[in-house]
Amino acid sequence: MTRYITVAKTAEIGPGEREIFDIEGYYIAVFNVGGSYYAIEDVCSHDDGPVAEGDLYGFEIECPRHGARFDIRTGAVTRMPAVLPILWFPTRVEGDEIQVGFDD
Numbered sequence: 239m240t241r242y243i244t245v246a247k248t249a250e251i252g253p254g255e256r257e258i259f260d261i262e263g264y265y266i267a268v269f270n271v272g273g274s275y276y277a278i279e280d281v282c283s284h285d286d287g288p289v290a291e292g293d294l295y296g297f298e299i300e301c302p303r304h305g306a307r308f309d310i311r312t313g314a315v316t317r318m319p320a321v322l323p324i325l326w327f328p329t330r331v332e333g334d335e336i337q338v339g340f341d342d
């Protein structure tokens with residue numbers, strides 16, 4: 239079962255913006271791309287770098303440490319040197335609240 243937790247108001251993360259939250263024991267980055275929200279853990283699978291601080295190319299986030307890329311819609315690796323996916327979390331909007339889901 240997925241448990242959703244409110245992390246921010248929709249007005250707080252505008253299109254093209256991102257915010258990082260310390261929640262449920264994870265550092266989670268929430269991105270707004272074109273009005274939709276995507277959440278990944280802010281830990282690179284290559285060497286634990288702060289991946290969400292990197293540049294975003296479409297739906298690909300580039301880790302600022304060694305340049306690995308991940309799809310923020312799935313957590314999948316799209317470019318080396320990483321080979322493993324990163325953690326991805328479902329999101330939803332309830333009213334004006336952005337919520338991130340956790341599987342119990």
Ligand code: FES
Binds near residue numbers: 286301302304
């Ligand atoms: S720590 Fe992210 S690419 Fe190396």
